[in-house]
Structures are given as C-alpha cells and as structure tokens.
Amino acid sequence: MTKMNISLTVNGQVHEVEAEPRQLLIHLLREDLNLTGAHIGCETSHCGACTVEMDGKSVKACTVFAAQAQGADITTIEGLAEPGTLNVLQESFREHHGLQCGYCTPGMITRAHRLLQENPTPTEEDVRFGMAGNLCRCTGYQNIVKSIMAAANELNPAKEAAE
Amino acid sequence: MIPAAFDYHRPQGIEDAIAILQKHGDDARVIAGGHSLIPMMKLRMAEVPNLVDLQDIESLKGITIQNGRVNIGAMVTQHELITNEGLAAAAPIMREAALQIADPQVRYMGTIGGNVANGDPGNDMPGLMQCLDATFTLFGPDGARGVKARDFYEGAYMTERDDEEIMTAIHFDASTAGYAYEKQKRKIGDYATAAAAVMLTKDGQTCSSAAIALTNLSDTPIWSQGAGAALIGTDCGPAAIKAAVAAGLDDIDPSEDNRGPIAFKYHAARMMISRAIASAWARA
C-alpha cells in the first residue's frame, strides 16, 4: 500500500505520520499517536464518540481520512486541559454526574467545548440541539445537559450576574 | 468498517482537479465533506481508486450576494449556510433547511456542493434548490456551463453532471417570498421520511407565485409544478392546499423502507406539503 507523509498539529504538537491515505483520522489518533481518548462507536458518523476538534470545527474522526487532515490543527480530549487536571467542562461533568461508562464522554466533552465557544450562553434547547450529534447509552442526557449548562454558567460570570 | 485503498489527490485549482478526473475517468471521484461518500466507502459500497479532495481549491469557497443574486461556492458547508447572516436575509429558507440536515458535526463538514451533486434522493438540498430555481455551475474540460436544478436530477445518484465535470457553485435569486421547509424524520441525523420546500409570494390576499419541491419521495427530488400552480391565484386556504397536495402526490413515487410503507409515505408527504404551504403563507 502506498503510504504518504501526513503532517498535522495535535494538541499543539506537530506530528509527522506515515500513513495510507485511506487510514481514518480516528485510527491515526488512536493507533499512531496513542491518543485513545476519542473512541469508535458506530463508524457511520452517527454516534459522535470519535469527536475531535479540527480547525475549529467539531468533526467525527471516523469519517475523515487521515489524508484530508494533512495540515490540520486538531484538539482531542487529551488536549483540553493539562494532564492530570480538569477544565471547567470536565469538572462539571464530574460534578453533575454527566457520565457513566465513560465511552461517549471524550466526544461529548470535546463537542461541548466547541458548542460553548460558539454559544457561550446557550439555553437548554440550544444544548440539546447542539449535542445531538453525540449519542450516549447510559445517562439519558439529562445530566449531560445539566453539566454543560453549569459549565456555561461557570465560564460566564457576567451571565450569572445578569440573572 | 474499513474502506479499500485509494490514491489521494489534493489539487490546488479546479483545472488541476479536472485533469485528474480526465486521467482516471471512472476510477476517480471528488470528495467534498465526505459525509456521504466516506460511509459508502467504509461499507465497501463505493470503490474509489482515486480520490480527489477539493478542500484546497479556494474558488469553490465563500458566499456572495450581489444585485439580488446569491452565489454559493460548492465547498461551502452546511454550518456556513446556517451562520451566514447575509444568506439568512437573502434566502432564509436555507438556514431553516440546513438546520434540519444531519447533526452539528456533520454540518461542519458536509457541503452544499456534495449535498446537491451526488444525487442521493435522501439529501435535502436538491429539493430546496429546485424550489429556489437555482442554477448549478458545472466546470469541465470545456469550461463552465450552467444547469438548472430543476433539470439536473435523472435518477438515484444519476445527474446531468458528466464524469469529468465538477460542480463549482450554486446560484439563485434572493427572495422575500414566504418560505418553509417542513421535514419529518425519525430523529436527528436521519433522512426525511418526507419533506417539502415551499416558497410563496402574495399579492394582497392572493398567491402570486408558488414553488414547491419534495424530498425523498421519489428517486429524485420532485419539483411539483402542479402543486405550485394549484396555489397561484388562490387564497391558499384549505381548498387550495388540498388541490396543491393532490397535485404534489401525483408527482411522487415513494418506496418502502424502514421509515414506513408506501401508503405512509404518501400520507407524510401530504402532511409536510400542507404544513409547509400554511407556514410559508403565514410568512408571505
């Protein structure tokens, strides 16, 4: 199989990886870069367990070829906070029991991170709609929504004050 | 689910892309956002020995609105369609429809060009384009040509586009018409069980123009001239809606799938058409 050199930035670090063009981004991250936080759930772009951030967009890494990611700037769950620490969203998921088996969680949090970048003061409806690309089988979403709303509040003292 | 191997091309300009298509013929396909093509490749239902990635071609990007004409590059994503305020003012039906496509992640990647060009009858944009009477620019070895959305679709995955052509842009007139995109689906991320795009203009209390197009109710999108005609000159009241629905149903040929049997598809089509007309009329 013909391999190509793929250069991409992941969590602030530049990586050069030799990969077949058909290799899926999720495999490149998990197998080549040992970033196993994002998971594989459905493989048809429905579940969002593989969600990472690519060039400021939430994407499902099971439906992106490594070759397409040539030159991309990618953030994974491992890059959201310094190792061993939790960012506001991660802490909020812990605080509000926004996870159970943990399998969907990296994709959830990575997606929620982008959602709050674009809409820092979401309504519950905004959160439910904005998280609809991520499936969870354990929580029924109620505490996920609660976690994200709480994180938004935490990140927006101004909003809190206004309420 | 692992796709078969392929050679990857990332041309920097449209001419380079066309040259690759010419060289490889049937063995090459272009990829835009990839969210239709990649799952098909992973399921090994599509084999693509040469994949031509259009992401670096700048001329395929961006939305411009000039002199009442909307021009959208083929590589504009659904997310951009939703967030572009100019477009929301010039053709608000675009945002309404795009929000009903797939889910947030897919909308960041999925493009309007991919959605309209691949001929998947489940896609939402083709019907919408027919409703807007859009024109597609196809660029090929002999340069560019325009094809009306209403003439573009021939069958499931079969279109007017030649193998060596690439869709580069979509154009339609800005409109102040009343509009609605009504879509019934099983859940977020699903294709339509039935969907209807409706645009209406009003002269006093009389409908002066009407365009109605339907999604996933045949092997192509359906622009129902009859349904539109049934409304023109009416007050879009119950009788007119009933006539338009009847005309629309005459034009479709739905098939049974997990969303339901054919009789239900007709019923859902009826509901979506009538609701979209009522909603568009209220906004006209």
Next chain:
Amino acid sequence: MNDLSPDRAERSAKLKGLGHSRKRVEDQRFTQGRGNYVDDIKMPDMLFGDFVRSPYAHARVKSINIDKAMALPGVIAVLTAKDLEPLSLHWMPTLAGDKQMVLADGKVLFQGQEVAFVIAEDRYINADAIELVEVEYEELPVITDPFKALEPDAVVLREDLAGQTSGAHGERKHHNHIFLWEAGDKEATEQVVETADVVAEEMVYYHRTHPCPLETCGCVASMDKVTGKLTLWGTFQAPHVVRTVASLLSGIEEHNIRVVSPDIGGGFGNKVGVYPGYVCSIVASIVTGKPVKWIEDRMDNLMATAFARDYWMKGKIAATKDGKITGLHCEVTADHGAFDACADPTKFPAGFMNICTGSYDIPVAYLGVDGVYTNKAPGGVAYRCSFRVTEAAYFIERMIEVLAIELNMDAAELRAKNFIRKDQFPYTSAMGWEYDSGDYHTAWDKALTAVGYDVLRAEQAERVEAFKRGETRKLIGIGLSHFTEIVGAGPVKNCDILGMGMFDSCEIRIHPTGSAIARLGTISQGQGHATTFAQILASEIGLPADSITVEEGDTDTAPYGLGTYGSRSTPVAGAAAAMAGRKIRAKAQMIAAYLLEVHDGDLEWDIDRFVVKGAPEQFKTMAEIAYASYNQAIPGVEPGLEAVSYYDPPNMTYPFGAYICVMEIDVDTGTHEIRQFYALDDCGTRINPMIIEGQVHGGLTEALAIAMGQEIAYDEIGNVKTGTLMDFFIPTAWETPTYTTDFTETPSPHHPIGAKGVGESPNVGGVPAFSNAVHDAFRPFGLRQAHMPHDHWRIWKIGNDLGLHDDV
C-alpha cells in the same frame, strides 16, 4: 447513640458512606479520555483478527477458498471450521445448554454468522483479506417467523440435532423446537379462565431489539508460550465465568488463564455471552504465539452478538365483574434464533418470565414458554433487565390495560384494586416466587398525586372531544406502569450458570495506615462500582470511602464471582461487601478490646470507631486498629486485617416502582412528544442517590428507544434491515425528555444493608409506561393492542386502522 451530635455528624459525613451522593471516583480518568477500554490495549507484535460473515440467513457452505486472501501480504492465517475441528472448537457450548458454531460447519443459519476468521498484521489488511476469501453458498429456505418454524413441513434448521427428541430443558416436540418450560398450575388456571366473569385475551409481542452498548464487543488474547499462560482482556460482564469456560474449552488449566475486563463501554447484557470472536482470538494467539485483537464493528454487533426479547406472549387474564383478578394464563412463543444462546440461569430457560404476575395478587397462574429456532441471530439476553423480566413486566402491564378496557374501568384504579398489600409481604406468588418486601399502594398514590392524575384524565377527555369536533389532531396518552422486578440472582440452590452457583464475593485488605483495597467478583460497565461499593464499605468499616480502592475484573486478583448483569451487583456483591466488612469489624473489635483493655462485649461500634460503653472518651478508631493489627502482637489474634466473603443470597430482591408518562401524539404524522415523565423507584436502601438518579435517567432513555422505535428487523429472506445506527434507533439529546425522579424506600429484609438494585428498573418499568401511553391515547377510539415499536408509521397505522384519517 442514635443522636447525631455535631461531632458524630461530622465523622459520619467524612466517611461518605450509605446515602451520600458521593462524586464518582471513575470520572477523573474518564473525563480526561484516560479510560482503558479493550480497543485501547496495544501490545508488541499484536495481530488483528476479524470474520468473514455470511451474507445469507440460511445456506449450505459448499466451499471456502482462502488462497487469494493468504496471498495478500500481511495476512497470517485464515481459520475455518476445518481448522478448529481437530481441537473440537468448531462448535462451543452456549450458556443455555445448547451448542453454537464457532465457525460455519457445513451451513450457516443467520445473516452475519461467522464463517472464517482472518488473522492479519493490522485491521486494514484484515479488511482487504476478508474481501478476498471466496465462499460458495447454496441458499436454503429461510424462516424468520417462529410460528412458521413450528409448522410440520418447515425446513430443518438444526441438522446437527436430527433425531434428538430432547434437549437441555426437556422434550423437543418439533425439529425446530428447543424446549417447553412451564410454571404455575395449568389445569387450575384454565379452569378459572373458563368460568370467570370476565376474561381479556390478547397477543402481546415484545419485538426483537439489541442492547447496543456504545462500545462493541471485543478482546485481546495473548498466549505466552514461555510461561504457558493465556491472558484474555475483553468486554466481559462476567470475567470469572469466561475464565472457567475458556479453561473447559481449551484444556488450559484454569490457573494458567487470566481474564481481565478493563473499562467497559456499556454492557446492558450484550457482554454476558461467550462469542466466537473470543474463541477464535484465543486459538489464533495459541497458533501464532502472538497477541490477537478482535473488535466487532457496529454492523457485526447488531447482526451477530446478543439480541434481546422477540417474545410472542399470548395472554388471558380473568377477573370478577368488579375487577378483582382471579387468574393469569400466558403462553409464549420465544424466538431464540439459530442457537439457544440465552444467558439465563441454567434452570430458567425462559429466565424469570414467571414473575409475570407482576405487582398483583393473582391467586392462580400458568406460564408456558416454547423456545423455537429460526434463521436469526442467537441471543435472548437480558437487555438492561433481569432475565426476561422486562418481557414479563410488559406483558402484565399490557394485560392489565386490556382488562381495564374489557371492564370499562380506569386502569389506575384496577391496579390499586389488585396490588399485593403491604401486609401480605413476604408474599408467595402463584408461580412460586417469594416477594421479599413492598409497599405498592403508597408508591402508587404518591405517583398519581404527583402528576395530578385526575386533572390529567379530565384534560385527556376534553382533548378527545376537541379531536372529535375537528379542533385538534393531537391526542394525549397517559401511560401507567407499576412494575415489580426480580433481581439479584441468585440463591445457589436454584441459580447457576454452567454449574457455577450465582453467589458473589468481596475481599478486603485494610492497609496499616487506615486505607483499604476491596476486590469483587463483579465488573462495572458504567454503574460506578468503584464509588458505591466503597460507600457500602465505608459505612461498615468506618474508613472514608475516599480511602478505599475498589478493584474488579482481573481474575488473577479478584475473588470468584458471577459478574454484573441482571441488577445483581448490589444485591449479591454489595451484600458480600457488607458481610466482608462485618468480618473486618468483628476482628477489629477484638483488637480494640485488647488495646483498650476491656472485654469485647464492653465495646460498641460508633461510625468509625469502637468506644467503651458508657465511656465515650475511651475509643479506638478503625485507623488506629488497622495500624495495631500490623504492628502489635495481639494474643490469640492473627496479624493483619483482611476478610473475604462469598455471599449466597437467601432470596432475590424485588425492587418496584410506579411510572407515569404523559405523551402528546400527533395523529397526522405519528410523531410524539413526552410532556411529562414521572418515575418513582423503590430500590430499598439507597446507597448513592446521585447514581440512582443517573441510572434511572439512562434506563428510561433505553426504554424510550425500545418502545418508540428501536428494533432488529429482518426481511422475509433474513436480511437484517437495521444494521447501522441510521436505522437502529438510539435517541439523541433532542428526542429525549427531561425526567422527574422520586422514590420510596422499602428495605429488603434479607439483604445485609437492605439494598435491592436499581439499574434495570427504569427499563423494565419504562417500556410499558411509554407503550401504554401510546395505547391510552387511542383507547377512546377503540384501540386494544398495537405492537411496538411505536415509530411514526406504526402510530400512523393505528390511527389509520381506527379510521382517524380522511386521506384513505
């Protein structure tokens, strides 16, 4: 010492024991993406295995040609049944007393069946090689309907069973019949039904669905040829049982097998069974001497491993004119697919379906279940429920509704009239179960009051009138459900899996400085065991939960247990934890007595210490005692502070609950909106309210999915129509409502801490609540029964069949 003085309250709070909404210790790792799931495991030289699967539901395998696949660089081997036959591994025993092909032996019996196992250097090469394996099939007639399977001239599915007129569960009355399992008193029940004032009859179908955890099944097998030790990491809800099975199958001595369940991305019953992928990976690792990983893809998961339900339940419920139930008769035709691979306790081939008298005092009852082979995938697992309990609950909660229609009576009132009364517990049901405890009327009244039941009924009636006048096209359904679960399998005297009694276990070691590690025979798949088991122990041994590590899933270190499914972890392993904790405390009391120079009997336990009775200033804390146990020679007492408990529960536990769903249905589109969902659960003693609530939310959402759209559907030639998440319905946050949770607390009298288990209640009670809401909306127009799932077109069809549409 029952007053909680400030000092005592503070000490108690510090423990974060029973009743504390303790934050989960698991989440630090999971929120950072630092979980360790089976596909995260990487080993040097690891190979990848995957299956060539049958595209046909029933076909003879004429030939398999692996030459082209083997010629592909990077392909190591392709195994077929012929390769496994010399090892007697081409078939394997199932947990239900049947056997299953590991790789197609002459024929295939369902679409997606494993035909050959390709071993390659990576998964990309593997996928290419699978395409190159050439299999020649000869198609055979397909049966996907269990009733057709039992017709006299139906094609023989299991040729391997030719001439066998009996199986693991008795007589086989037809070549596609597996067993007839009966409970209750058939004759007496039939007599009651014949002579009753009122009899409601209905066929209730609980369709085929699938647990579909977000993580699929998979494993890594690693045979170390130097040490002779096999290590198997995998998605196992019962790792110890897997070890025993692996030993029995492979001939490797059990001490030379280590089975590890790492983090598991949801199980819901999908990961109880033993699958061909595990067997083939082990063989492949033994053959190649290298670690071999097998991970299902989503289509494989939905097509081949562990479906749930597919029960056709024909019911007759008898009652007096004024609504007192006098008898229940149930005959089930159970579609088990191609092999009987249910994961039920051995003596219960239909699980605990005989709990189908539900929450009601029914004097006489009969259940007969016919298991049947078809050309569908094997399974029949307990998808977020105890064994066949959600089938049972759905059946009785539908029959109650049908009876209410027959009697022209309010369904809430009919339930209340027939509940087992509080003073009847412990209550022995007509099918022989001893319900340990319950207070159904209190829960029911609380639920009806909470939702404003009478007001809702009035609103519903007004809506029906408005609908009839043509003013609206929306109806309101009020879905009632009062369920009783039977969980915590179970007493060794009648519960075993492959002969292993269904006890569970806990081992505790207290460290010198007052922290501890506890190991259990269960394995969390999201339930938060590391958090809650530590809480049970904190309350028992007086060390803070934060100082107690809980470890599960490694058979080399954890004591033997039967695993986590059927809501058995809290009732069985939780009890073992409490009992082991009490052993620790008993020894600690002796040590404290020695240290305080008093008799054992002069001491009493106080939260985290032993104090001298009447002299509370004289005490030894558990931390002090722990230290002493390691650094002092205490006469008559062994050093150290450890304990093990193997707990054989004296009975099952019987959690119950009252659920009410208020649903708006758009008759025109068949769509619905959940306006309100109230869930009251009584799971006995509440260990961690936060986790209980989370379990209820999740279980209800799975119930919503099942009731409103989720199914494994086949076409008439056995093709799976719902093989990806495009068609297999899992609701997103957008389609999922917000739930209101509530509780009553009726402790189990026989469980050491009174806990009953909760994880599965919301699925068991939720499905009938959602489904009954749909039925209830159309009840005023004459609907009696409409099969699930209630997706859009099926709801449209209800309205259509009732003449509520004017377009046909």
